[in-house]
Amino acid sequence: MRIYLWxxxxxxxxFGTVLFMVACGNNGSPTPGPVxxxxxxxxxxxxxxxxxxxxAHFPEIFIPADNPMTVEGVQLGRRLFYDPILSGDSTQSxxxxxxxxxxxxxxxxxxxxxxxxxxxxxxxSLLNVAYVxxxxxxxxxxxxxxxxxxxxxxxKPVEDPIEMHNTxxxxxxxxxxxxxxxxxxxxxFGITAxxxxxxxxxxxxxxxxERILISSGNSKFDQYLAGDNFALDDExxxxxxxxxxxxxxxxxQLPDAECFHCHGGLTLTGNQFFNNGIDSAGLLTDFKDLGRxxxxxxxxxxxxxxxxxxxxxxxxxxxxHDGRFVSLDEVLxxxxxxxxxxxxxxxxxxxxxxxxxxxxxxxxxxxxxxxxQALLKxxxxxxxxxxxxxxxxxxxx
Amino acid sequence: xxxxxxxxxxxxxxxxSSCKDKTTETPVSDxxxxxxxxxxxxxxxxxxxYDYSDYKVRFSRFNTYISDVILLKGTEEVKLSDVEWxxxxxxxxxxxxxxxxxxxxxxxxxxxxxxxxxxxxxxxLNAKRPSDxxxxxxxxxxxxxxxxxxxxxxxxVEGQGDSNxxxxxxxxxxxxxxxxxxxxxxxxxxxxxxAPGSGNSVEMDLKKLFTINNQxxxxxxxxxxYTSNNPADVTVATVLMDNLVNAVSVK
Numbered sequence: 064m065r066i067y068l069w070x071x072x073x074x075x076x077x078f079g080t081v082l083f084m085v086a087c088g089n090n091g092s093p094t095p096g097p098v099x100x101x102x103x104x105x106x107x108x109x110x111x112x113x114x115x116x117x118x119a120h121f122p123e124i125f126i127p128a129d130n131p132m133t134v135e136g137v138q139l140g141r142r143l144f145y146d147p148i149l150s151g152d153s154t155q156s157x158x159x160x161x162x163x164x165x166x167x168x169x170x171x172x173x174x175x176x177x178x179x180x181x182x183x184x185x186x187x188s189l190l191n192v193a194y195v196x197x198x199x200x201x202x203x204x205x206x207x208x209x210x211x212x213x214x215x216x217x218x219k220p221v222e223d224p225i226e227m228h229n230t231x232x233x234x235x236x237x238x239x240x241x242x243x244x245x246x247x248x249x250x251x252f253g254i255t256a257x258x259x260x261x262x263x264x265x266x267x268x269x270x271x272x273e274r275i276l277i278s279s280g281n282s283k284f285d286q287y288l289a290g291d292n293f294a295l296d297d298e299x300x301x302x303x304x305x306x307x308x309x310x311x312x313x314x315x316q317l318p319d320a321e322c323f324h325c326h327g328g329l330t331l332t333g334n335q336f337f338n339n340g341i342d343s344a345g346l347l348t349d350f351k352d353l354g355r356x357x358x359x360x361x362x363x364x365x366x367x368x369x370x371x372x373x374x375x376x377x378x379x380x381x382x383x384h385d386g387r388f389v390s391l392d393e394v395l396x397x398x399x400x401x402x403x404x405x406x407x408x409x410x411x412x413x414x415x416x417x418x419x420x421x422x423x424x425x426x427x428x429x430x431x432x433x434x435x436q437a438l439l440k441x442x443x444x445x446x447x448x449x450x451x452x453x454x455x456x457x458x459x460x
Numbered sequence: 461x462x463x464x465x466x467x468x469x470x471x472x473x474x475x476x477s478s479c480k481d482k483t484t485e486t487p488v489s490d491x492x493x494x495x496x497x498x499x500x501x502x503x504x505x506x507x508x509x510y511d512y513s514d515y516k517v518r519f520s521r522f523n524t525y526i527s528d529v530i531l532l533k534g535t536e537e538v539k540l541s542d543v544e545w546x547x548x549x550x551x552x553x554x555x556x557x558x559x560x561x562x563x564x565x566x567x568x569x570x571x572x573x574x575x576x577x578x579x580x581x582x583x584x585l586n587a588k589r590p591s592d593x594x595x596x597x598x599x600x601x602x603x604x605x606x607x608x609x610x611x612x613x614x615x616x617v618e619g620q621g622d623s624n625x626x627x628x629x630x631x632x633x634x635x636x637x638x639x640x641x642x643x644x645x646x647x648x649x650x651x652x653x654x655a656p657g658s659g660n661s662v663e664m665d666l667k668k669l670f671t672i673n674n675q676x677x678x679x680x681x682x683x684x685x686y687t688s689n690n691p692a693d694v695t696v697a698t699v700l701m702d703n704l705v706n707a708v709s710v711k
Contacts, residue, residue: 125595309608310689319689328602336551359554363507410620410632418682423623424630425682
């Protein structure tokens with residue numbers, strides 16, 4: 064077939080006009096309606112469901128219906144968690160205060176934000192944080208339980224003046240400049256334009272990442288629970304029996320340590336709020352940090368805090384909401400003595416030992432250094448180094 | 461011809477009987493059972509000292525599992541619920557008054573002869589573990605399970621007391637009852653009306669719970685202060701779960 068020049072000109076002319084129109088459309092001038100400065104629809108959106116790996120004996124994890132777990136979401140959340148881009152001066156990320164080797168704490172008594180100002184509380188471990196108040200309805204995050212969900216919580220540190228001290232509009236502007244983040248937000252959430260990158264989506268991605276921070280099941284305690292009767296040695300086993308108030312060890316009565324009543328369940332956090340007697344308070348208004356009372360506004364809740372997980376506790380010193388105890392030995396010293404007097408002390412905080420009647424009073428006797436040692440060894444048997452070394456949760460940068 | 465008549469007649473019967481079914485079908489109504497915690501008939505107040513024998517006690521936690529709530533009509537049984545968790549002292553309460561816990565059911569309207577309530581977790585369900593249930597199920601609560609008994613903690617009553625009025629609590633009341641051996645189901649024989657907006661209250665009175673054979677349960681005796689630290693020993697749990705029948709009233 065022969066093509067004449069005029070035919071060629073006509074065809075290429077039409078083609079050129081079409082090309083021109085398309086290009087103009089892209090430039091946005093003639094097309095009506097709202098126009099995006101950056102269109103992301105060319106990037107494929109095909110999210111893959113993410114299945115959280117958890118030990119078989121662990122309970123089901125509650126996933127909110129509006130934030131299903133995806134591979135892309137978790138990967139994005141991991142980057143946001145480790146990226147200082149979210150803080151006011153780009154020096155601090157979530158991971159500045161929640162570091163893997165501290166079981167996602169910073170090993171400081173209280174955390175210090177970007178301006179060098181010390182907060183009033185100690186960073187909390189994020190191990191098994193997906194199980195904190197594992198349901199749709201109840202609140203529970205933070206030492207005082209003031210935050211209802213990981214999604215809601217993740218919004219807070221960014222704007223907290225003594226943490227990352229930024230504004231979300233400012234943080235989002237920086238994120239929207241990054242080609243990598245634009246692509247990742249599109250792949251995780253199917254947004255069509257840069258402007259759709261929002262603080263809510265950032266929080267959702269971070270929450271997805273936090274939900275994978277689950278025990279590996281390799282601690283000695285987990286191996287024991289999974290059926291390996293020899294995973295705990297005799298001392299650790301006695302410690303476990305005391306921790307869970309299970310009493311008899313080879314026919315020998317052990318004193319109750321009462322720990323599991325508050326640090327209960329497989330994740331060893333009951334998700335409840337107690338006063339564990341670390342401060343003496345004559346009046347309910349005497350507590351320096353009102354804790355739960357700030358949330359419920361019931362003064363009988365003053366000085367109550369959430370009993371946090373004891374998993375990996377040997378890695379997350381110092382201890383308590385204000386990091387007052389530097390070692391587990393000090394913590395046990397506190398519990399053995401039975402705590403300080405205050406009106407709303409929890410009845411499980413009493414001197415450890417066997418209760419005996421002395422006159423009309425009940426006294427506790429017979430808690431020996433061996434008992435303390437056994438408890439301490441059990442707390443160390445909760446260490447899960449596989450978790451802190453898990454490559455999937457390390458800094459991706 | 462005879463056969464045809466028979467067929468027509470039976471068709472008529474069927475039609476009639478189905479009509480009858482439709483017209484007399486009794487309607488179903490909401491029925492609310494409201495659980496209330498009391499001390500000596502008054503709403504229970506957390507942390508408040510109550511006179512007890514010649515000393516003082518106060519309570520800080522009270523919750524219980526309920527299984528197999530069943531309405532009775534002679535020998536007929538209408539099951540309202542499998543298992544529920546009733547928490548009178550939740551962490552998010554804004555004051556110290558025990559919470560009233562309403563449980564909503566649906567039942568055919570009418571007057572029943574009684575109601576049966578299981579206190580604790582029914583044995584077949586108690587054989588399971590929290591990890592067997594979806595996160596929002598009442599039996600998914602890890603804190604309400606004790607590996608020592610391999611059982612749910614059927615009820616928790618916690619508190620303290622001051623034996624000698626010196627202002628210091630020296631009595632720690634730690635009653636956690638559990639294990640199949642102490643599951644109790646009690647029948648309350650009294651007319652129960654199910655009609656639009658109907659309901660009853662179930663009062664659980666702690667003073668009555670600790671009044672055993674008309675005697676104060678002596679809370680100054682250490683072995684009476686806690687359920688036990690030996691999973692095999694359910695003596696105190698048995699005393700309390702047995703006495704629930706006297707401590708609970710349906711009104």
